[in-house]
Amino acid sequence: MFKFLIRISSFLGKEFVEILRQPRLILTLVFGPFLIMFLFGLAYPEQSRPLRTTFVVEGQNPLQEQINIFTDSPNPVIINSGVENNKDMALAKLKRNQTDLVVVIPPNPLETIQNNQQAEFLIYHNEVDPFQDAYVQSVARIYVDEINRRVLKMVTEQGQVEAGSAQPSLESALAKTKAIREAVPPSDTTTATQLADLEQDLTTVNENLTTFRSLGSGVLVSPFTVRTSGLSEVTFTPTGFFAPAVIILLLQHLSVTFASLSIVRERHSGIMELFRVAPLTALETLLGKFLSYLVFEIILAAIITGLAVWVLKIPMLGQWQDYAVAIVILIFTSLALGFLISLISQTDTQAVQYSMLVLLASIFFSGFFLDLRLMWKPMTVVAWSIPATYGIRMLQDIMLRGELSPAIIFLGISAIGIGFFLIDWLLLRRHMER
Amino acid sequence: MGFTEKKDLREGNVVLTKDLTKKFGEQTAVASLNMYVPKGSIFGFIGPSGCGKTTTVRLLTGIHEPTSGEAIVLGKNPAHFSDSDKEKIGYLIQQFVLYPQLTVWENINFAASFYGVNPFRRGHLHKLLDFVELADDKRKLAGNLSGGMKRRLSLAATLVHNPELLFLDEPTAGIDPILRRKFWDYFKELQAQGHTLFITTQYVGEAAYCDLVGVMYEGRLLMVDTPDGLRRKAYGGDVIGIRTTEGVRFEHRRQLEGQPFTHGKVKVINDQEIEMVVDEASTAIPLLVEWSQAQRLTVEMIEQKSTPFDDVFVKIIEKEAVNV
Numbered sequence: 001m002f003k004f005l006i007r008i009s010s011f012l013g014k015e016f017v018e019i020l021r022q023p024r025l026i027l028t029l030v031f032g033p034f035l036i037m038f039l040f041g042l043a044y045p046e047q048s049r050p051l052r053t054t055f056v057v058e059g060q061n062p063l064q065e066q067i068n069i070f071t072d073s074p075n076p077v078i079i080n081s082g083v084e085n086n087k088d089m090a091l092a093k094l095k096r097n098q099t100d101l102v103v104v105i106p107p108n109p110l111e112t113i114q115n116n117q118q119a120e121f122l123i124y125h126n127e128v129d130p131f132q133d134a135y136v137q138s139v140a141r142i143y144v145d146e147i148n149r150r151v152l153k154m155v156t157e158q159g160q161v162e163a164g165s166a167q168p169s170l171e172s173a174l175a176k177t178k179a180i181r182e183a184v185p186p187s188d189t190t191t192a193t194q195l196a197d198l199e200q201d202l203t204t205v206n207e208n209l210t211t212f213r214s215l216g217s218g219v220l221v222s223p224f225t226v227r228t229s230g231l232s233e234v235t236f237t238p239t240g241f242f243a244p245a246v247i248i249l250l251l252q253h254l255s256v257t258f259a260s261l262s263i264v265r266e267r268h269s270g271i272m273e274l275f276r277v278a279p280l281t282a283l284e285t286l287l288g289k290f291l292s293y294l295v296f297e298i299i300l301a302a303i304i305t306g307l308a309v310w311v312l313k314i315p316m317l318g319q320w321q322d323y324a325v326a327i328v329i330l331i332f333t334s335l336a337l338g339f340l341i342s343l344i345s346q347t348d349t350q351a352v353q354y355s356m357l358v359l360l361a362s363i364f365f366s367g368f369f370l371d372l373r374l375m376w377k378p379m380t381v382v383a384w385s386i387p388a389t390y391g392i393r394m395l396q397d398i399m400l401r402g403e404l405s406p407a408i409i410f411l412g413i414s415a416i417g418i419g420f421f422l423i424d425w426l427l428l429r430r431h432m433e434r
Numbered sequence: 435m436g437f438t439e440k441k442d443l444r445e446g447n448v449v450l451t452k453d454l455t456k457k458f459g460e461q462t463a464v465a466s467l468n469m470y471v472p473k474g475s476i477f478g479f480i481g482p483s484g485c486g487k488t489t490t491v492r493l494l495t496g497i498h499e500p501t502s503g504e505a506i507v508l509g510k511n512p513a514h515f516s517d518s519d520k521e522k523i524g525y526l527i528q529q530f531v532l533y534p535q536l537t538v539w540e541n542i543n544f545a546a547s548f549y550g551v552n553p554f555r556r557g558h559l560h561k562l563l564d565f566v567e568l569a570d571d572k573r574k575l576a577g578n579l580s581g582g583m584k585r586r587l588s589l590a591a592t593l594v595h596n597p598e599l600l601f602l603d604e605p606t607a608g609i610d611p612i613l614r615r616k617f618w619d620y621f622k623e624l625q626a627q628g629h630t631l632f633i634t635t636q637y638v639g640e641a642a643y644c645d646l647v648g649v650m651y652e653g654r655l656l657m658v659d660t661p662d663g664l665r666r667k668a669y670g671g672d673v674i675g676i677r678t679t680e681g682v683r684f685e686h687r688r689q690l691e692g693q694p695f696t697h698g699k700v701k702v703i704n705d706q707e708i709e710m711v712v713d714e715a716s717t718a719i720p721l722l723v724e725w726s727q728a729q730r731l732t733v734e735m736i737e738q739k740s741t742p743f744d745d746v747f748v749k750i751i752e753k754e755a756v757n758v
Binding site: 004007010013275281284 | 531
C-alpha cells in the first residue's frame with residue numbers, strides 16, 4: 001500500500017511541475033477565461049438590439065403624425081433614421097447597411113379600413129441569421145401593435161370628444177321626454193309606459209356615455225397589461241447569465257485537452273515501455289495522473305471563480321460547498337473523457353482534433369447557446385452524454401437560482417465519469433500489457 | 435515439465451532462453467535463441483542494427499511475449515513477472531524517454547517514485563548523480579542536456595531502485611569514443627557492485643569489455659563465447675604474428691603451413707612479417723621459435739595477435755554465410 005501511494009505520487013509531482021514550468025501557459029489558463037468573460041461583458045451590455053429604422057411615406061398620410069410621435073419618443077428598439085418618400089431609395093439604404101429596417105406605411109390607410117380591409121405595413125430587413133430574423137419579426141409585430149394601439153387611442157379620444165358634445169343634446173332629449181311623459185293623461189297608460197321605457201333607455205345611454213368619457217383612452221384601447229416577475233430577486237446581465245456556462249466550458253475544455261495529450265505523448269516518447277517494465281500498474285498511472293490534473297484544475301477553477309465573482313461581480317446565490325462539489329465532479333468526468341481520447345488517439349494532432357470536436361459539440365449541444373428545451377427530444381441523448389451539459393445545469397442552478405440541481409443530474413454526470421474512468425483503466429491496462 | 439525444472443539448467447544464471455522465437459506477422463525477429471547469462475557477469479549482445487537485439491531485450495523484460503520457446507529471467511517467466519520481480523530489473527531504453535521539461539533531479543526523483551523507492555532517498559539519489567557525474571547539473575532541465583549527459587541521466591534513472599539485473603539497450607549508441615569508454619567504466623563498476631548487465635551494442639569493439647558475448651545476425655544468435663573464445667572461433671584458433679630480420683620466403687611459408695599446430699594459409703603482412711592461425715598460442719610460440727632457429731631466421735618479434743573485434747565479427751558473419 002505504501003509503495004502504491006509512492007507510485008501514484010510520482011505523477012502528482014511530475015505533471016504539476018511540467019505545467020508550472022510553462023508560466024505563459026499558466027497565465028493564459030488563469031487570465032484567459034477571466035479576460036474572455038470581461039470582454040464578453042463589454043461586448044454585450046444591452047439586452048436588446050435597437051434597430052435603425054427608415055420610414056417610407058408616399059404622399060399625404062394620416063398616420064404620419066402618429067409615426068412621428070412614436071419614433072421621436074424614447075424607444076429601446078426603434079431608432080428613427082429618417083423618412084423617405086421613395087421606397088427604392090430606402091431599400092438602397094438597407095442594402096448599404098445604413099439602416100436595419102425599412103417600414104413602408106400603407107397608403108390611404110383610412111380608406112382601406114373603411115372598406116373593411118386591414119391596412120398592411122410592409123417591413124424589409126437584410127438579416128440572414130435566423131435568430132436575428134426572428135428578432136426583427138418580433139420587433140415588427142410589436143411596432144405594428146403599437147401603431148394599432150395609437151390609432152385606436154386617437155380614434156377613442158375623438159369618440160370621447162364627440163360623445164361629450166352629444167351628451168347635452170341627449171340630456172335635453174331626456175328632459176323633454178320626461179316632460180311629455182308627465183303631460184300624458186293618467187288614463188293613457190300605454191303611452192305613459194312607452195315614454196317611461198324611452199326615458200329609461202336615454203338614461204342608460206347617457207350613463208354609458210358618461211362612463212365612456214370618464215375612462216382614459218389608454219385603458220379603453222388596452223384594457224389589459226402584463227407584468228412578469230422571476231422567482232429570483234436578482235436581475236441578470238448577459239455576462240451574469242453566461243458566466244457559469246463559460247466557466248464550465250473552459251474547465252471541461254482544459255481538462256479534456258490536458259488529459260488527451262498526456263498519455264498519447266508518453267506513448268510516443270517511449271516512456272510507456274519503461275512503465276511496462278517497472279512495477280507500475282495501469283491503475284497507479286491513471287490515479288496519479290487523475291490526481292495531479294484534478295488538483296491543478298481545482299486551483300485554476302478557484303482562481304477563475306474568484307475573479308468572476310469578486311471582480312466581474314457575477315452573482316453567486318447558492319452555497320459554496322455545492323459549487324465545489326459540482327466543479328470537482330465536472331473536472332473528474334472531463335479528465336476521464338480526456339484520458340479516453342488520449343488512449344484511442346494515435347498522435348498528438350489526433351488528440352487535439354478530438355478535443356476540439358468535444359468543445360464544438362459542447363457549444364452546440366450543452367445548452368450553452370440554445371435552451372435544451374428547444375431541442376428535438378431524441379437528440380437530447382447527445383446533449384446529456386456531454387459533461388458540460390450537466391455542469392452548466394448544476395452551476396446555473398447553484399449560482400443563478402441559489403439551489404441544487406435534481407439528484408439525477410449529479411448521478412448522471414458521476415455515472416458518466418466513473419464509466420469513462422473504468423474504460424480508461426481497461427484500455428491503459430491493455431496498452432501497458434502489450 | 436517446465437523449463438526451469440529441467441536438469442540441464444546451469445546454476446547461477448540469471449537469464450536462460452530455450453528456442454526463444456518472436457515473429458511479427460510473417461517476419462521472424464528472433465529465431466530459436468538459446469543462451470544463458472551468468473549472475474554477476476557483463477553479457478554483451480552484439481550485432482548490426484535491426485538484427486533483433488532490442489526484440490530480445492523486450493522478450494527478456496516481458497514487454498513482448500514469445501511466439502514460441504521460453505525465457506527465464508531471475509527464475510521467472512518475464513510475461514508473469516510480479517511487482518517484486520520487476521523491482522529487481524533495470525531497463526535502459528535506446529532513446530531518451532525522460533521529460534525534457536523536468537530538471538535532472540526531478541527526472542531521477544520521478545523514476546525513483548514510480549519504482550516505489552522509499553521517500554527518504556535524497557542521499558541515495560545524490561550518490562547516483564555523483565556516480566554518473568551529473569551532481570553539478572541536477573538543476574538543469576533535461577531538455578538542455580547534451581546527448582551524453584542525457585544518456586548518463588537515463589542510466590542513473592535505471593539504477594534508482596538498485597536492480598539486480600540491468601538490461602541496457604545500446605547505451606553507448608551515438609556518443610563519442612571517450613564517453614563510450616567512460617560508460618564501460620561505469621558498467622565495470624556496476625559489475626563490481628554485484629549487478630548483472632545485459633548490454634546490447636552495435637559497436638563490435640565493445641565486445642572486449644564483456645565477460646560473455648553473444649553475436650546476433652538477422653535474428654539468429656550465431657555464437658556465445660568469451661571475447662577470446664570468439665576470436666578463436668572466428669579464426670579457428672589463435673592468431674600469431676612473426677617478424678624476422680631475414681624475411682619469410684615462400685619455402686618457409688610452405689613449411690609452416692605443413693606444421694601440425696597451424697591452420698590454413700600463412701598470411702603475408704610484408705616482406706618480413708607474417709600472420710598465422712595456430713591451435714593454441716601458448717604451445718605454438720615455443721615451437722615456432724625452435725623452427726625459426728632451425729631455419730636460421732632471426733626472430734625480431736613473435737606474439738599472439740589481438741585481432742580487432744570488427745574483423746572477428748566480419749569473420750563470424752562470413753563463416754555463417756558459408757554455412758547458410
